[in-house]
Amino acid sequence: MTEPLLSVEDLKTYFPIKGGVFRTTVGHVKAVDGVSFAIKNGETFGLVGESGCGKSTTGRTILRLAPKTAGKVLYKGQDLYALNKHDMRKLRPKLQLVFQDPYSSLNPRIKVGDAIGEAMLDHGLIPRRELRDRVKETMQLCGLSPHYIDRYPHEFSGGQRQRIGIARALILNPDFMVADEPISALDVSIQAQIINLFSDLQQEKGLTYLFISHDLSVVEHLCSSIGVMYLGSMAELADKDELFKNPLHPYTKALLSAIPVPDPTVRRERIVLTGDIPSPANPPAGCKFHTRCPVAMERCRHEVPALRDVGAGHQVACHLV
Numbered sequence: 001m002t003e004p005l006l007s008v009e010d011l012k013t014y015f016p017i018k019g020g021v022f023r024t025t026v027g028h029v030k031a032v033d034g035v036s037f038a039i040k041n042g043e044t045f046g047l048v049g050e051s052g053c054g055k056s057t058t059g060r061t062i063l064r065l066a067p068k069t070a071g072k073v074l075y076k077g078q079d080l081y082a083l084n085k086h087d088m089r090k091l092r093p094k095l096q097l098v099f100q101d102p103y104s105s106l107n108p109r110i111k112v113g114d115a116i117g118e119a120m121l122d123h124g125l126i127p128r129r130e131l132r133d134r135v136k137e138t139m140q141l142c143g144l145s146p147h148y149i150d151r152y153p154h155e156f157s158g159g160q161r162q163r164i165g166i167a168r169a170l171i172l173n174p175d176f177m178v179a180d181e182p183i184s185a186l187d188v189s190i191q192a193q194i195i196n197l198f199s200d201l202q203q204e205k206g207l208t209y210l211f212i213s214h215d216l217s218v219v220e221h222l223c224s225s226i227g228v229m230y231l232g233s234m235a236e237l238a239d240k241d242e243l244f245k246n247p248l249h250p251y252t253k254a255l256l257s258a259i260p261v262p263d264p265t266v267r268r269e270r271i272v273l274t275g276d277i278p279s280p281a282n283p284p285a286g287c288k289f290h291t292r293c294p295v296a297m298e299r300c301r302h303e304v305p306a307l308r309d310v311g312a313g314h315q316v317a318c319h320l321v
Helices: 055-062 085-094 112-122 128-141 146-150 158-170 188-205 216-222 240-245 250-257
Strands: 006-019 024-039 044-048 070-075 095-098 176-180 208-213 225-230 233-239
Touching: 006 055, 024 055, 024 070, 024 225, 024 233, 044 055, 044 216, 055 176, 055 208, 085 095, 095 158, 112 128, 112 146, 112 158, 128 146, 128 158, 158 188, 188 208, 188 216, 208 216, 216 240, 225 240, 225 250, 233 240, 233 250
Parallel strands: 044 208, 044 225, 095 176, 176 208
Antiparallel strands: 006 024, 006 070, 225 233
8 A cells, every 4th residue: 555645643733822911821722633634646635614624724734834733744754843944944845835815825016927936046946047937837837828927916817816826836846735725715717717727737747735625516526535624623534426425424414415506406405504613712522513413412412523434434523423
């Protein structure tokens, strides 16, 4: 069995809550609370869940852009958090991030050609005299005209700006990319273009993605494996086909029931979750989902369900299964 490109083992990211006159730590926001999964080389792994469930924090912690509290992040078998600053900096080009907001992720005072190519110079990967040609080549690969190289971000649409963000990551020739809800701020027609661009680049470059999204219909189209997060923890984990055919966790079933059906003659039972999402600073005891679960048992209020394998690589954290 081949070793996964990236493995996350019991990852935790807690942020301190300060209070009192002396600003002492009075609690923690448990943004990521014991998440584990693995991504194979050339695979797109989808991470889904409601806003505030810890998806983006998981992605940033994997890339060491947010500090971990516990757990391991293994890239090609190497613990990223065991590397010193010098070694981590050398590895940075291979681990890239595409941001959610294509508007705020670009400096409005820097030409897009400079924004795309600055990391190449910063890491000493190319002589300055060759940079402009490389930038033009990468822009063309991402569906941007090379003639736009001297324009500023305000001269582009949202979809074009997101292509610039992808080009900025792609030019470093990465192995692994975290795409943090890269289409949520775009029009629906533009979303399809960006999804197709991700697919084309993966086939051409052999890229591996962690694709973070709250839109399960997008994840179904793009991803081969899916992890469903709720309040910092993994609720269910399976191959795409298995998850959509046989969802086991009540939370996953509720998310899938919200996907619009294009055929008006097809009726799907809509599962509406009641109540508010608990605070990650004070999660409920037992199963974190039991306060909103329509089929919760008494056991769910006291016992934390472990993420168990139920066959065919399908894992679920639920007492009902």
